[in-house]
Every structure is written in structure tokens, then in C-alpha cells.
Amino acid sequence: MLSRRVRQIDPSETLRIAAMARQLKEQGVDVIDLSVGEPDFPTPSNIKEAGKKAIDRNITRYTPNPGLPELRAAVAEKLRRDNNVSYEPDEIIISPGAKNCLFIAWMALLDEGHEVIIPSPYWVTYPQQVLLAGGKPVVIDTMEEDGFKLRPRALESVINEKTKAIIINNPCNPTGTAYTRDELASLCTIAADRGLYIVADEIYEKLVYDEFDFTSIGALGEHIKQRAIIINGVSKSYSMTGWRLGFAAAPREIIDAMNKIQSHNTSNACSISQVAALEALRGPQDDVTRMVREFQQRRDYMLSRLKEIPRISCVEPTGAFYVFPNFSAYYDTEYDGMHVRNSVELAHYLLTHANVAVVPGSAFGRDKYIRLSYAASMEEIRKAMDRIADAVARLKPST
Ligand code: PLP
Numbered sequence: 001m002l003s004r005r006v007r008q009i010d011p012s013e014t015l016r017i018a019a020m021a022r023q024l025k026e027q028g029v030d031v032i033d034l035s036v037g038e039p040d041f042p043t044p045s046n047i048k049e050a051g052k053k054a055i056d057r058n059i060t061r062y063t064p065n066p067g068l069p070e071l072r073a074a075v076a077e078k079l080r081r082d083n084n085v086s087y088e089p090d091e092i093i094i095s096p097g098a099k100n101c102l103f104i105a106w107m108a109l110l111d112e113g114h115e116v117i118i119p120s121p122y123w124v125t126y127p128q129q130v131l132l133a134g135g136k137p138v139v140i141d142t143m144e145e146d147g148f149k150l151r152p153r154a155l156e157s158v159i160n161e162k163t164k165a166i167i168i169n170n171p172c173n174p175t176g177t178a179y180t181r182d183e184l185a186s187l188c189t190i191a192a193d194r195g196l197y198i199v200a201d202e203i204y205e206k207l208v209y210d211e212f213d214f215t216s217i218g219a220l221g222e223h224i225k226q227r228a229i230i231i232n233g234v235s236k237s238y239s240m241t242g243w244r245l246g247f248a249a250a251p252r253e254i255i256d257a258m259n260k261i262q263s264h265n266t267s268n269a270c271s272i273s274q275v276a277a278l279e280a281l282r283g284p285q286d287d288v289t290r291m292v293r294e295f296q297q298r299r300d301y302m303l304s305r306l307k308e309i310p311r312i313s314c315v316e317p318t319g320a321f322y323v324f325p326n327f328s329a330y331y332d333t334e335y336d337g338m339h340v341r342n343s344v345e346l347a348h349y350l351l352t353h354a355n356v357a358v359v360p361g362s363a364f365g366r367d368k369y370i371r372l373s374y375a376a377s378m379e380e381i382r383k384a385m386d387r388i389a390d391a392v393a394r395l396k397p398s399t
Helices: 013-026 045-056 069-083 098-109 125-132 152-158 181-193 252-263 271-282 286-307 343-353 378-393
Strands: 092-095 115-120 136-141 163-169 197-201 228-233 246-249 333-335 338-340 370-373
Touching: 013 343, 045 271, 069 092, 069 246, 069 271, 092 098, 092 252, 098 125, 098 197, 098 228, 098 246, 098 252, 115 125, 125 136, 136 152, 152 181, 163 181, 181 197, 246 252, 286 378, 338 343, 343 370, 343 378
Parallel strands: 115 136, 115 163, 163 197, 197 228
Antiparallel strands: 092 246, 228 246, 333 338
């Protein structure tokens, strides 16, 4: 019998849809994949060159467990330059991905039964990681009419003596919602006043549109910074998902604890990726600007196409590369003997009858919605939106 720990974890819905899409592709079906969670651009060439040079310079051994000193310093510079937040290099840890930073943070913070507040819709991994670390996820639904933003009063209502932390994903996967400085300050002040840790997943920080002014929670004053664990990385901003390189900034005591856990888990992040990340953070940023411009055009186009589909609603995302439309008006329908009663069945229907892969909202805790990624070419998005519009138009109320 496997452990209780692993038995309480759900397999990833995203991976299940991706596997089905792959299977159809292998059968020669022209599937358009809007389920992806990574930029479709190659890693910028200056970063790739830095990685190649690292190999030639034999930077291929273990590095210090919390990361190369130059990279920790470069992350501190980045936080100061981009976010106006001041951390010393020893308040920073480099890890194999932001996902691993989050995992070691939960392992460092949580004892059995500690509660973690998770606003929904949430990134699939948060509740599962909290469970793995022995904590209890406490999910609060945010409302579509509030732009999926957590209301301070809703936060206050769920805090109790067992609450240890809250996770704030800004900008959010799957909604693209981004908090203004004032909104963030209201939430973080409540959390810090009540003695909670605030784990801020800022991985989509650079992918914001309409000149949105991103605020890191570290910039909200010393009181909040003392309770803040900032999670970030190069995966999304620099199109480096495969390099597995994330970082976290937090008070020294927490970083030391995360470092201890990392030393018995993965050890250091890949040495080559660390050198490449150094170039990403310190080198030219033009490719990021180009990528953001392209994402914004795709987002605008996708939103305009969604507006043409009757009976759906969609909050306009400010960041990341996803839209999260409400398709529930098309539930309790059928076509060709296939029933659509929920987001999983809708995703299945769209995959088999429109050949478009999307992620069901239930994976993010919200069944009325589906997630469409615009990390695909404009041509693919155009074709996918034509197919989705046609496919939902064919659905008729179930008899
Ligand atoms: N946080 C969020 C909200 C994400 O969507 C993802 C990736 O999908 C990650 C973290 C993981 O980032 P990394 O590739 O650095 O582990």
C-alpha cells in the first residue's frame, strides 16, 4: 500500500488532457494545443550561448547548495531594480524551478494540520503541495464579478488560530488577474497583522499588459516583508521552462530552513542553468519586451473572438498568458450522443469534436470555466477559435 501522503494527491488534470491530445496527434489528427503552460518562444540566444559557454568552461559540477553566489547577488539586484525590494544575497535561494521553491517553502513552514488559505481559481499545484507537506488547504472562491480578486473581508473570515499562511499568485494562473498595489496592501496587511506568512508566487511578473504597474509584496513595507516569501524564476519571463531554475527571497531564517530541506532533496539547481539565468537577469531584456508585445496582441485577439461567442463571459486578464472564460451556459447540452455537463466533459468534447486541447476549470477548482492558453501562434489561435465557436454552436440542450 502506498503512503497516505501520496494517496491524498490527485493526478494533474492538465497532464491528462495533454496526454490525450498527444495521443490524437500521434494518430495524425491536427490538434491545436491551447492547454500549454509555457511560452512558445525559444530561449533568447544570448541566454542559450551563456549555457553553452558554461559547459565549455566546465561549470558542470555541484554548486553551493543555495546557488552560485553571483546568481544570488544577481537576484538581489533584480529585486532592487525591478521591484524596489531590498534583500541580501543570503536571503535568497536558487532552486530547480519556482515549483520546487514553493515545495520547500511549505516543507519549511507547515506542521501537520496547519491551514493555508488558497484563493480559487488556483494553480493546480498549490493544494496538492500543501497536502504533501502535511498542511490543510483552505480554499476561498473569488468571484468573476470581482475580476477574481480576493476581497479583504473574505480573507478575514477564514483566518483562525490554525492558519499559517496564504498564497497570493500575482498575476494569476489561470485567470490572468493582477492586483494593484493598494489591493495587495489591503490583503497583505490583514495577513501580516494576523501573523500569517504570505507566500507570493510572482512568476508571471513580467508578463503584464496595458502597461500595468506590477508590485511585489516585498515592496509593501517592512512589516509585510518580514512575513513574505517571494517566489519567482526565469521559466516564464525568459522562456526557460526546461532549464528548471527558480528563486525565492524571504527572511534569512526561512531561507536557511529551505536550504536545509533542499540539501537533502534536489541539492543545487543545475549549474549550467544557473549560469544561463545569470545572463537572463543581467543581459539585455529586449526579448522579454518583444514576447510581452506578442502576448498582448494574442490576448486581445482571443478576447475579441470570445466576445463573439454567445452566452459566455470572460474577465479580461491583465497578465500571464491565459484566459478563463465562463462556458457554463453550454452545460447540460449534447451533440452526436456526447453529453456536456461540466468542464471536463466540455474539454473532452472540444478535444474530440473541435480538435482543440483546453484545460477544464475543475483543475483550478472552478467547474464553470475552461482555461485557454495563448502561448500559441496567432494562426493557431485563429484556427482554434473558429473551431471552438463552431463546436459550441452545435451543442443542443439535453433532452
Ligand atoms: N507558479 C505558477 C503559477 C505557474 O503557473 C507555474 C508553471 O506553470 C509555476 C509556478 C512553475 O514554475 P517553474 O517552471 O519555475 O517551476
